[in-house]
Amino acid sequence: MFQGRETTLVGRPGFKPGGWRHASPGGFDSHSLPPFFLTGAMDVGGFDFPDALFYLPLEQVWARVDADGTATVGITALGIHLAGEIYMCRPKGLGFAVEQSRSVAVVELAKSIVSVKSPVTGEVTAVNAQLAQRPELVHTDPYGAGWLARLKLTRWDGDQAALVHGDTVPAAMADYQRLHRLGA
Numbered sequence: 001m002f003q004g005r006e007t008t009l010v011g012r013p014g015f016k017p018g019g020w021r022h023a024s025p026g027g028f029d030s031h032s033l034p035p036f037f038l039t040g041a042m043d044v045g046g047f048d049f050p051d052a053l054f055y056l057p058l059e060q061v062w063a064r065v066d067a068d069g070t071a072t073v074g075i076t077a078l079g080i081h082l083a084g085e086i087y088m089c090r091p092k093g094l095g096f097a098v099e100q101s102r103s104v105a106v107v108e109l110a111k112s113i114v115s116v117k118s119p120v121t122g123e124v125t126a127v128n129a130q131l132a133q134r135p136e137l138v139h140t141d142p143y144g145a146g147w148l149a150r151l152k153l154t155r156w157d158g159d160q161a162a163l164v165h166g167d168t169v170p171a172a173m174a175d176y177q178r179l180h181r182l183g184a
Helices: 077-083 156-162 166-181
Strands: 041-044 047-050 054-056 061-065 070-075 088-091 103-108 113-117 122-127 149-153
Touching: 047 077, 047 166, 054 166, 070 077, 070 122, 077 166, 103 149
Parallel strands: none
Antiparallel strands: 041 047, 054 061, 061 070, 070 149, 088 103, 103 113, 122 149
């Protein structure tokens, strides 16, 4: 599928430096704000982090946990910014068991293929089929229509220790941004 392209496997969506780029008409660049504005979201360094989500900062992924024991997962706005343009997004298939900090999806960037790590442990119960035809949804609506997969949680109590939520998000994301700029 990726024949004739230079590819590099990368272990996490710390991705590569790059500005906001978008392939659709009227796209945006690193000098403009992303096209989504959320209410009930924290702004950290110019990136939104919705209050209701749980984040795995090192991997720049999020989980929206529902009362029915499932979680919707995706990539943070900061993670997307660091990645640059995503040309393809393929979540794991239905029924796959996924562990926290292990691959839940694969994305193709300009010159690399990256494994997106899951913020939670569970079994894939749904995938975002829209991403096959419209991978730009990850850019334009990372916390909404750009979700990757839904998982039936199997180790929520254990997973929470690695996640940040609420008041701890701004400091954790600011630390990540600071370390990323320093090349750590």
